[in-house]
Structures are given as C-alpha cells and as structure tokens.
Amino acid sequence: xxxxxxxxxxxxxxxxxxxxxxxxxxxxxxxxxxxxxxxxxxxxxxxxxxxxxxxxxxxxxxxxxxxxxxxxxxxxxxxxxxxxxxxxxxxxxxxxxxxxxxxxxxxxxxxxxxxxxxxxxxxxxxxxxxxxxxxxxxxxxxxxxxxxxxxxxxxxxxxxxxxxxxxxxxxxxxxxxxxxxxxxxxxxxxxxxxxxxxxxxxxxxxxxxxxxxxxxxxxxxxxxx
Numbered sequence: 001x002x003x004x005x006x007x008x009x010x011x012x013x014x015x016x017x018x019x020x021x022x023x024x025x026x027x028x029x030x031x032x033x034x035x036x037x038x039x040x041x042x043x044x045x046x047x048x049x050x051x052x053x054x055x056x057x058x059x060x061x062x063x064x065x066x067x068x069x070x071x072x073x074x075x076x077x078x079x080x081x082x083x084x085x086x087x088x089x090x091x092x093x094x095x096x097x098x099x100x101x102x103x104x105x106x107x108x109x110x111x112x113x114x115x116x117x118x119x120x121x122x123x124x125x126x127x128x129x130x131x132x133x134x135x136x137x138x139x140x141x142x143x144x145x146x147x148x149x150x151x152x153x154x155x156x157x158x159x160x161x162x163x164x165x166x167x168x169x170x171x172x173x174x175x176x177x178x179x180x181x182x183x184x185x186x187x188x189x190x191x192x193x194x195x196x197x198x199x200x201x202x203x204x205x206x207x208x209x210x211x212x213x214x215x216x217x218x219x220x221x222x223x224x225x
Contacts, residue, residue, distance in 0.1 A: 023190045027095070028212055033064035034081045035215035037113045037166065042222050047145055047171050049117065053162065054222055059084040059118035059127070059202070061181075062216075063098055065111050079184055080114065081216055084124060084202040090220045092209040094198040095187035096127070099180035113166040114176075117143060123160030127181055128199050134161065135177030142173025 038060075041048055063080030081093040098114065118124050126138045134140040143162030165174035188198045191210060201207045209217050 023187075023212060027187055027190060030064065030079060030095075031081060031093075031213055031216050034062040035219040037062050037064050037115065038216075038219035041115065041166065041171055042219070044171075045147060048147075049115070049164065050144060050147060051222075053117060053119075053143065057085070057117040057119055057162075058121055058124045060090075060220065061096055061114075061116040061118070061127075063096075063114040063116075066098070066114055078114070079187065081213070082118075082127070082202065083216070083220055084118070086205055089205075090217060091202045091205070092192075092207045093213050093216055094201050095184035095191065097182050097184045098176075099182075111167070112174075114174075115164040115166075116140075116176075117162040117164075118160065119162060120160055124202075126160070128183065128202070131180055131182035134163075134179045134181065135175075140176050140179075142175050145172055 059082055061080055061082040063078045066078035078098045080096055080098065082096045083090045083093040085091070118127060123138055126132045132138050138161055139159045140161040140163055141159035143164050145164070161176075163174050163176045164171060166172075183198045185198070188196070188201070191213075192198075192201060192207065196207065
C-alpha cells in the first residue's frame with residue numbers, strides 16, 4: 001500500500017512538472033517580468049514599499065507591463081502573479097487577472113507595472129473568489145513609499161489592499177478603485193494542470209513552486225533594510 005501511495009504522489013508530481021514545462025512563451029516571460037519588477041523596486045530602498053508593510057502582507061500580486069492599449073480595446077486585461085505567505089514562507093504563485101477600472105495611466109505612460117499588497121486574510125479570501133471589484137467589494141488604497149510606513153494615513157493602514165504602480169521609473173501609490181481582479185483559470189491550468197485548484201496552491205503547503213517560477217520566488221525574498 002505504501003509503495004502504491006508513493007507511486008501516486010510521484011505520478012502527480014510528474015504531471016505538475018509536465019504542465020509547468022508546457023506553459024506558453026508569453027506565460028514564461030510574464031513570470032520573468034514579474035520577478036524583474038520586484039527586484040528593481042527592492043534595489044532602491046528609499047523608493048520601495050516600506051519594510052513594515054512588506055512583512056505584514058498576507059499576499060503580493062505583481063502585474064508587469066500593463067499596456068495602455070489594454071484599456072482602450074474593450075475586454076482586455078493584465079495578468080500577473082500572486083503568492084501568499086504561510087509562517088513566513090511564500091507559497092507557489094498563481095496567475096491573476098486585473099480588468100479595466102476607472103483609473104488611468106500616468107500622463108505620457110504607455111505601460112505600468114502594478115504591485116498589490118494584500119494586508120489581511122479577509123482581503124486574501126476576496127481575491128480568491130470568482131472575481132472582486134476593488135473599492136466596492138474589497139477596500140483598496142494607494143500605498144505609501146519609502147522606509148517609514150508611519151507616514152501613511154489611517155485609511156491606508158486599514159485598507160485590505162495597498163496598491164502601487166511604476167511608470168517611467170517612478171514608483172508610487174495608485175488608487176485602483178473600480179478595477180476587477182480574478183483568478184486566471186486557464187493560465188493556472190497550464191502551470192499546474194487542470195486538476196489543481198489555484199486556491200489550494202496559495203492556501204496550502206503541498207504544492208511546490210514549479211521550476212519556471214523560481215525567479216519570482218527568489219524576488220519575493222527581501223532582505224531587511
């Protein structure tokens with residue numbers, strides 16, 4: 001019986017590895033780009049997310065290179081990666097979609113990178129629903145930037161989600177009210193296999209990050225400043 005269970009576990013692991021190996025070039029590039037966004041932001045402590053907030057966050061969602069054109073053509077959206085933390089360890093990531101909101105890009109910017117911090121379990125649960133509208137179903141506020149989080153207003157500190165954008169080298173908080181976030185079912189099926197629920201990936205500890213996501217996992221590890 002033990003040998004049978006071991007064989008089934010190995011088989012499941014092989015299927016997951018195979019699924020990860022079959023992801024598209026676009027999906028693989030998105031993982032790399034999300035990792036680069038975090039690494040570049042962390043390299044400038046005075047313009048980074050405050051360490052205190054980073055350590056408190058339940059989850060981090062990074063959407064790289066969200067194109068201005070995506071919000072001109074109806075129905076398009078940006079896709080990024082989200083990982084959640086368990087006992088100080090980041091989970092394997094899942095793909096998430098963010099849809100058009102009432103906010104726009106900075107003047108002159110053709111694309112932006114988005115970083116969202118999910119600050120509590122309630123916010124995390126909402127993002128793992130079928131979809132959630134920021135500002136209406138989940139409270140969101142522009143996050144503070146720099147070394148000291150104490151400069152943030154009470155409204156910011158009580159928000160379920162803190163949001164940031166980077167465009168043309170400028171990293172700052174952004175109000176994403178009106179944006180819609182949901183799990184990207186198709187891309188996650190490519191990464192983990194159709195039988196693996198995205199919720200189980202980020203809320204559990206049994207699913208290991210596929211090799212292709214390692215750059216993003218490395219970028220999540222931020223040294224104390």
